[in-house]
Amino acid sequence: MDMKAAVLRERKGKLSVENISIDSPKKGEVLVKIAASGLCHTDWETMHGFQSQVLPAVLGHEGAGIVEEVGPDVERVKVGDHVVCSWNPNCGICFYCDSGQPILCEIQSGIKAKGVMFEGTPRMKSADGQSVFHYSLVSSHAEYTIIPEAGAVPVRKDFPLDRAALLGCAVMTGYGGAVYAGNVRPENSVIVIGCGAVGLSAIQGAKIAGASIIIGVDINPKKLEWAKNVGATHVVNSKEEDPIKFARNFTQGRGVDCAIESAGHNDSIRQTLESSRPGGRVVFLGKTPYGVEVKLPFYTLMGDREIIRTSYGSSRPRRDFPKLANLYMDGKLLLDEMISKKMSIDDINQGFDDLEKGKLARGLIIF
Ligand SMILES: [Zn+2]
Ligand SMILES: [Zn+2]
DSSP, X not given: OEEEEEEEOSSSSOOEEEEEEEOOOOTTEEEEEEEEEXXXXXXXXXXTTSSOOOSSEEOOOOEEEEEEEEOTTOOSOOTTOEEXXXXXXXXXXXXXXXXXXXXXXXXXXXXXXXXXXXXXXXXXXXXXXXXXXXXXXXXXSXXXXXXXXXXXXXXXXXXXXXXXXXXXXXXXXXHHIIIIISOOOXXXXXXXEOOSHHHHHHHXXXXXXXXXXXXXXXXXXXXXXXXXXXXXXXXXXXXXXXXXXXXXXXXXXXXXXXXXXXXXXXXXXXXXXXXXXXXXXXXXXXXXXXXXXXXXXXXXXXXXXXXXXXXXXXXXXXXXXXXXXXXXXXXXXXOGGGEEEEEOGGGHXXXXXXXXXXXXXXXXXXX
């Protein structure tokens, strides 16, 4: 079958929108007709060479759509199901899956590095017959994708698919960063440094968990406005005011119970550590580009803090996506407020330029 897809051919920051072909799903695989796909900063990093990826490849790892066809031995999903794609389709039987850390699944990470499906080959070809590789086992910047059954998570059908797409990366990572990794409790104080889509979702997780003080920090006034809209009780522009002092002022000088970093800079990493209280929890969700070293005075790591770095918010997507869908439908999780722009796949490069300039909380490709 032919389809339109955004293909990364060179790490020069631009995608090529092309007609390519996609096969039928093989054993344990699912063909999904993508309804919406979010533009994530990790795609941008891959486009600019900060993440490794076999090329050419179809990027996108935050998608939702409808199951069009299932391969042999698929048991959990059926044609017509509405699914959110998880980029953590863990195998369930390796050392890490057995140890309760499926995000670290050994089988999955080996496959992702090769840009292929579990069976060992890709399912897409460009017009000249060349293989086109998969990205994060999702590849949602395309009209269709083939994903492992384990990565196709059914959600209720009254949950709009464009908003469903956001669950696939940013919302799950941020929400889980606060609720699971950060273990935010009622009446806790929380700071979130970096108010892009992941930070906004962490603010929402903290709010839903019952935090009474939620401080959103950024250097972009627009992002601080978004932070207020989704539940920050206070916002700080760290270009103008010291977030560490601000956090301590609210907490009798101790620092917050839970500090969450979602910006990926040396400064914000240090501010996150220093604004947490001794014995508190520190969650790193952001990442610096590969090869960039972070410098910290050792005292910032002291004080019996629990410090964790997590990529998917310590979540279990198959358990959590349906729960997040319910939170949205109950009016508790705000997703409409996080969508800054909807666009056609033809405008995807403009969308990534806007993301780079900090104009988007989330931009969505709508098919
Ligand atoms: Zn595994
Ligand atoms: Zn992402």
